[in-house]
Amino acid sequence: MPTLICDCNQTMPLQPKTLGTALNENLTLHSTLCRREAGAFQKAVQSGDDVVVACTQEKRLFAEVGQQTEGATSVVRFVNIRETGGWSKDAASASPKMAALLAVAHLPDPEPVATVTYTSTGRLLIVGPLDQAEQVAELLADTLAVTIFAQGVSSQAQPGFPGQERKYPVISGGGLSLKGWLGAFEAKWEKNNPIDLDLCTRCNACVAVCPEGAIDLSYQIDSEKCTSHRDCVAVCKAAGAIDFNREVQTVTQAFDLVLDLGVKPLVTLHAPPQGYFAVNAAAGLASKGLLATVVKLRDMVGEFEKPRFFAYKQKICAHSRNETVGCNACVDICSAGAIRSEKDRQQIVVSPHLCIGCGACTTVCPTGALTYAYPRASEQGVRFKTLLSTYAKAGGTHPVLLLHSQGSGQQAVEALGRAAQLQKTVRGVPANVIPQALWHTASLGLDLWLSAIAFGAAQVAVLVTDEEAPAYLEGLAEQMRVAQAILNGLGYAGVHFHLLRTPAESGAGMVASLDASLQALGRARPTVPATPARFAVAQEKRSTLEMALDHLIAQAPAALPEAIELPAKGSPFGSLLVNTDSCTLCLSCVSACPASALQDNPERPQLKFIEKNCVQCGLCATTCPEDAITLQPRLLLTPQRKEARVLNETQPYQCIRCGKPFGTLKAIESMLGKLAGHAMFQGAAADRLKMCSDCRVIDIYSADNELKITDIRST
Incomplete structure (x- = not known):
């Protein structure tokens, strides 16, 4: 795939040899590609191969030239290396970033998904x-x-x-x-x-x-x-x-x-x-x-038409079970009114026509029941890995991934780049800050942020503007607090995640504020893994989180604690505390759990728990009739996190007629205590509560026959 670079009338100190080495390609430096040297572009688009042009300023002009060029069949992709780095005050050291941006431009487009028609x-x-x-x-x-x-x-x-x-x-x-x-x-x-x-x-x-x-x-x-x-x-x-x-x-x-x-x-x-x-x-x-x-x-x-931006797996949704509502995260955060709860169907329903593709629902979803479909998480993971590996190959250090929207966010970044070229007081985008445009900034969360750190990013910053709803900002901040608590708990010092907000007004004030924020990011040096990860981001959120955590734990720079305490709000990891005095082992929590974190034991009355599976949705706590369950947000770091452990157990209650175990001792005793004064459960009726279902039927049938025989004899 040919790559065309241009220093825009010698206003950028481009290094074609460094860029070409990182891209495994021989590059020719142009200065007026959109004017006198347009013939090089025409020749490239006649090759039939996809062409990458490192210019977005003259995108429209290049498109017109391509249409007028006989035999032009190439697909042309455009990437901005000028405002994002070439016009900054440290442009001379921005070659690794430019190489990374060019490498990502060579990646194939996301796989097509189902569309929504209007x-x-x-x-x-x-x-x-x-x-x-x-x-x-x-x-x-x-x-x-x-x-x-x-x-x-x-x-x-x-x-x-x-x-x-x-x-x-x-x-x-x-x-x-x-x-x-x-x-x-x-x-x-x-x-x-x-x-x-x-x-x-x-x-x-x-x-x-x-x-x-x-x-x-x-x-x-x-x-x-x-x-x-x-x-x-x-x-x-x-x-x-x-x-x-x-x-x-x-x-x-x-x-x-x-x-x-x-x-x-x-x-x-x-x-x-x-x-x-x-x-x-x-x-x-x-x-x-x-x-x-x-x-x-x-x-x-x-x-x-627009893409159908989301995919939904009702089976693992933590919203509702057994007519009890647990997690409402997606419903609460949606700013388009596209998600509603259907209690009759015990699930959420997303209107694809109202969905704007912000992805905030997928970011806050603890189980991954809602996933972002365009681009998929796996495709976004490839972009991040390509970006960071190319940056490192070209000699870059301490990369900062700057995520912004392709609307107002991109306009803010480009305004900063133009100001840096014209004003001495503005430095522009630092050499180690790598901007990446997203459809919406709320579409990525904990799984991909931690993966980016595992792949070699020193920091992840999300630039938000007035495009983002207040609920999105709160959701992103919650996720960042969880992610930061995990990294700091593992011994990685410093601040790795940042939510940057541009001022409401545009112009000089916005440029100055963004410039100061990015310069501070560029200077920061938080602790990161010594060796970048190589895993492939999965479409399933929990799978990606587990792979990222495994790498971050293996590369941890200090001795690990037994567990890391996490913020109460927004945590997708944690344990459960069960009040064994109150719990009757009715196991209603087991049927409510959408993640199979809670399990029973067919052999004996036990409540078992696999902490790795717990998403802290709270369905178990809201379902428990005895209010015996409390959530404990944390990340357990011992091997027990992936093993089943017993939270509560008791002796089985044996049928007074046949001796077969049924129910639990505590549950039957609790029931007998509550019904002791009831007129309908006295004498033989009370004894039947102590029998298994089979013996209870037999006893009732025997009692009815005895009553009939007594009636016959009396007549």
Whole structure:
């Protein structure tokens, strides 16, 4: 796969020999690849092999040149080495990082996954003040079928509004609600306006005659102002559009797209459904945000696809068992409202149409029941291993993996790189800080972070912007506290995990803040494993965690403690404390455990536990009728972690009739104690509680026969 590098008019000190050695390729250094030396690009794309171009600035131009080049059949991939390192103040020592970025660009694309399809025919609902809605509709009506839900008129409504020509269907009412997604929205409202907008001719006679001013130019009547003069009814007699006795009707209507100009958005989720746009029109119809939204809406007719970002294994889900809810982590963190609990089915349900692919649910899932599907964890593991191994091969040390979104996060990194090239006070991305773009920063968690440290990273930093929901930041911080506690507990000194937040404002303040944060990361030298790991990241979260832990434990720089105490919130590892005085060994916890951490013994009354399997979901504790179980977040480091150990055991209770063991001594004695005063369980009935199920039936049958014989003799 040919690689084309360019020092961008000699503004970057590139070292083609060092880069080529790391990539096992002979590289030619260009200075104007996108201009005078474009012939080298044309020759490369005619080879038929995939081509890597180390430039994203002129990506569009290269694409156009490729289309105009006869015989060009190559797939071209672009990678940014300029803003990410070539324009930093220590660019001269950034060759290992550049080699790593180029090596990752050579990796194949992620394997395709199932897709989610949306179909839009262009039915647009605009909600908001009628005057503003009609003005926006003028910009969209040639492409979309517009319907307006009028919510009064704005304070900026011009005299003479509205126009007399009815260009768009206008509806109104109260209690408007919305559900659905692109191509499948359902609006529901109560048609409670005494004015029928279909009959209204916009003559404005009712507005002029109303003594209370209860009717505005959206032709809706304010019931709080109206005092029943009914002058409007009289003046509208010819059209018959006003009827205060009209029954309130509940109406539903389907739309493909929704533009919400209202003061209070209909959807308040941090990540609203695709096809829904909320814009504050108070800034004026010429505002940048509204115009950008109009442009997007004009392109949203047709069929659209996105990857199905998640995979779900209900069998190992810790959400619910036996009508008891344990883990709610995914439901609580989802900012798109895509995950709901279905108690009847005792599982969670994820709507693929609402899912935005943030992956936060997979990060906080303790069992791995929810996994990120595009790219898969195994593919992400290959990227990290390639990145870090190439960096080390090229002579790099103390690498810092900087994970950021491919949206605002990437823009922040590139802004820092440009500032470093223009301003003396800005240093730019340090030579040992390696940026990696993700679909979403919340899509990776404990398993891949620890794997990255095992593969050779000194630190893992996650750069978040205002794109991330507050719940995501909390979830990432929880996971980082657990990961850091594990490494420090194993003897690795320093701070290995960082959550970096860019200031809300863009510009110089954001650049200065990010620059200071990255420089501090670049200087830090936490303790890391002496030898990088070689394991392959598995798609199963727990398997990857175990392999990463095994390597980190084997490479631990100090004597290991027996166990590492972990934070109570977010820990996927731990033990259980069982109150043996309260526990009756009913074993309801065993059937509730989704990870097979709790087990019984078919031979005798025992509750056994394998700590390695425990995910600290809490289902056992919430299921226990005696409240005898307490979670103990920790990471046990002795061999007993992988062995079954007995948490509680007792003597079996033997049937008083046949001597066969059934139940436990404690459980039967507890039951007898609770029923001792009950009128239904006295005498022979109480004795039957001490019998096995077979003897209990026999005893009841024998008693019935004796009673019948006694009755016959007495007659």
